[in-house]
Amino acid sequence: MAVTNEQYVIEAVSLTKIFADWWGRSRVVAVNNVDLKVRNNQVFGLLGPNGSGKTTMLKMLLGLLHPTKGRAFILGGDSKDTRITSQIGFLPEESYLYPYLNARETLDFYGRLFGLNSKVRKARIDVLLDMVGLSGMASRPIGTFSKGMARRIGLAQALINDPKLLILDEPTSGLDPIGTRQIKDLIVELARRGKTVLLSSHLLADAEEVCDRVAILYGGIVQKEGKIEELLEQKDKTQITSTVLSERTLEQIRRIVEKDGGEIEIKPPMQKLESYFIDIVNQAQKAKKYTSGAVNTFDASDAQRAAAMSNVLDKLVAAKVDAQKLEKVEAPAVVETEKTGADLNVINQLAQGSEIQMPEPVEPVKKPENIHVQDEIKKNILDELTKSEENKNE
């Protein structure tokens, strides 16, 4: 049974996580009754400021934390099921790699954990190292890598099983703009290939570019959720972009708009700093300037880049054709469990079963009402003081 578009790849029902201290007191509600549904082939962004519960949410989905209340289904089953975890790629908030292994050994280790045979492992590791621009550093211990370089290995690690679902926690944190751009291209390309991506981020520009749908978390509660175009569309404005126009044409347009009763502002569009930066670095790379860091051969135009990324992914998947364990790698996407679709009644009962005690809301500090009275008192004192001075003068 394969995941169809109608099915949810991730389904969380009133997921709640409360952290208690050792005595069970002074609890912190990290995630509060979150319902989350991610459809197949969606790029879903969990957005929110620091400490809003994004990472806690992901950890609960992956079974690293046990929810206090509620349940999470991932690929229609439980995150403990190895048939399900074999189809997930996960990049944690920091890369958390073994400092004593080198890049190739690291990827080999993760490949073995997926039970890939040595041929597939080797082919994929080569492709992935090339993709993240670390082919030249394959035999250097990870401990000597910069944060961004380690991040790239972390990403490669998440892709080694050609996952159906990719869970990325702050995927672009610590990466340089090229790495960021690459991850975004990768996400777009993966989505085009029918994969599902769940990412958390507080870098809104990045999320805006790649996500189909976002949920904005604050205080462990989903404040707003929906399609990104719907959320961001400004219904009272129209944007027209064109090639450079003559003064006369502009004047004509202005007149038409004003006649229609609208307002208009005309200025040349700004290039994004990101694309400007990529241009500069590309020029330097073409001049073959020395670097000990990551090297990416990178094409400037979107089309070229998309083609290149597509090529990489083709190679990655191609490695599987040789695989003897074809069936095993291509395990059915959805494993039937007792309750595949969340039975809302049961879940609601579950949810209501344990009454969650919310921390008592802190009473807002009341503005002292007599504050101006005090001012008056002070004024009085000053008056009296000045009076006394006047008296002296008299």
Place this chain on the structure above:
Amino acid sequence: MSRVWAVAKNSFVSAMRMKTAIVFMLLLIILLPIMSLTTTGDGTIKGRIQSFITYGLGLTSLLLSILTIVVSCHTLSAEIKHKQIYTVVTKPVRRYQLILGKVLGIAVMDIILLAVFATIIYALSVQMPKFAKTTPEELAELNAEFFTARASLKMTVDQQALDERVQQVFNNLKNTGQIDENKSKQQILKELKDAARYSMFSAEPGGMVIWEFHNVKPFDSNEMLFIRLKFNATQIPPDNLLYGVWYVGDYRQVQFSHDKAKSPIYAVPRKDVAKTVREFQVPADAVADDGYLAVVFFNEPANNSTLIFSEDEGLEVLYKAGSFTANYIRAVIVVFSRLVFFAVLGVSLTTWLGFPVAILFCFVVFFTGVVNGFVVTSFDYVGESLSILYSFTIKPLLWLLPKFDENYNINKYIIDAKLINAAFLSFALVSLGIKSVILLLAGFIIFAKRELARVIV
């Protein structure tokens, strides 16, 4: 299984690239050859080799135990602390496979290190006689008493038969009305039993004592049996010497008067000093085909004295039952089983404890294992007053502790050239194995249930 191996390989690589492993290896590589040159023992070549093996094997076992404890307490706890565990448990690996892999990796490391250092010790000790000026007599003594594996036999009294006999005597006395009315039945039975034991192991002038052994399996019937004896006498003659004849062989042939003796019975007339351990040899073909052997002592009437052998130390039969190499390998296997136990202990503890607490606990277990007899006796003493509480709480915990002292001290076997028999070996392996499995299961359950992510809000 391939996943378990992947984890095992990773933890092995981690241990080898950790500097602690290198330090321990260097220490051994430097210390062992130095020790082979500097140990003196009691001055004889046998003494030197004995003390070299004691210190060498002891040091290797100590250092590898410490290394195993450090690595096993570190490997999982560090992964949880540094969060590498996030990317591992979210892969299609079951959590028990992770624990198994960790233990397996450490076990592989131990196998390699132990094999290397045990071979070095073996090679050095075998070569030592060649470097020292060794006379042929010394060499023969070495081969007979050190580079061998001797089984030791002591007669065990058949308690049931003894009790039955005592009861019979008691009944006879009762029927004939010779019971002392002032004594309780228990008291009389005890006195009768002591008297029976005394008579079993003492020979009046012209009388004899018989020791019987079963399942004697000499390594080679051309070898010798070593018979160690020690007795006391009621009357010591002026020249201190007491005469007697020892018969060694299948005594049943005499009892049931077979026409032709199948196996030889050796008669050895001797004169010995009382209260001293003496030893003599007879060819090992005295043992019957079914492994039966009897040693009979006939007390010369001319001694005019009763000779008394103690039940425990009166007579011991030693014989070569295996080769030194095989015995040495068995000793190394016992050491290895201990290392595996500590690997399991360390990894299991770190499923719920941090590194410092786990390592402290492991060292406590290690050192109580070394002085286990002392600890258990002292707890037994304390526990008498709280018997029920004690036998349900501390006692099972004490049972979980491994025992490396006294009878379980593997070094003693090698030094005395005593055979580590299959029973001892399997007991050591099975008891540690059961303890390890209990620890492993506890580790599996705890690790499967626990939250691996830290609380970060």
